[in-house]
C-alpha cells in the first residue's frame with residue numbers, strides 16, 4: 001500500500017466523529033447500498049455474516065421518532081448528571097428529531113446456538129464500524145446509537161423483526177441503530193484517551 005493510501009486510510013479513521021444534526025437531504029439508494037456492501041465485508045465469527053439490517057426511511061422513519069423519544073426517557077437522568085446543560089439540551093433535541101437523519105439502519109445480531117454469544121455481537125459491530133467509515137468517505141455523517149435498546153421489544157415489533165423465524169427461536173438481538181445523513185454541523189472531535197488502554201507484553 002502506497003504512502004498516500006496509507007495516510008488517507010488513517011485520516012479517514014481519525015476524522016470520523018459522531019454526527020447528530022443532518023441536512024434535510026435524501027441519501028441516494030446506491031449510496032446506501034454501498035454502505036451495506038461495506039458492512040458485508042466485515043469479518044465474522046465462523047464467517048456466519050450474522051448481521052441483519054433494517055433500513056428505515058421516509059414515513060417509517062418519521063414514525064420511529066415516537067420510539068426515539070421514548071428511549072430518551074430511559075437515559076435522560078444519567079445524561080443530565082454527565083453533560084453540561086447546553087449539551088444535554090442538544091442531545092434531547094437529537095432524540096426528539098433524530099437530528100433529521102433521513103436514514104436509520106438498525107443492526108441485529110443473529111445469535112446462532114453454535115456460536116458464542118459475544119462473538120456474534122462482535123461480528124455485527126465490526127460491520128457497523130464499516131458503515132461508520134463508509135459514511136466518512138461518502139461525505140455522510142452518522143451516529144451509532146445504543147438508545148433503542150432501552151425499548152428493544154417495541155422496536156422489534158415496529159420493524160417487524162419479531163415476525164422472523166430466527167426471532168421466534170430467540171436468536172435475534174437488536175444491537176444498535178445508526179442514524180445517517182449529510183452533516184449539518186461540525187462538532188469538535190471527542191478527545192481520545194490513551195492512559196490505561198494498552199498493556200505491552202514481551
Ligand SMILES: Cc1cc2nc3c(=O)[nH]c(=O)nc-3n(C[C@H](O)[C@H](O)[C@H](O)COP(=O)(O)O)c2cc1C
Nearest residue numbers: 016017018019020143144145146147148176189190
Ligand atoms: C455502542 C454505541 C452506542 C452509542 N449510543 C449512543 C446513543 O444512544 N446516543 C448518542 O447520541 N450517541 C451514542 N453513541 C455515540 C458515542 O457517544 C460516541 O461514539 C462517543 O461519544 C465518541 O464520540 P465520536 O463518535 O464522535 O468519536 C454510541 C456509540 C457506540 C459505539
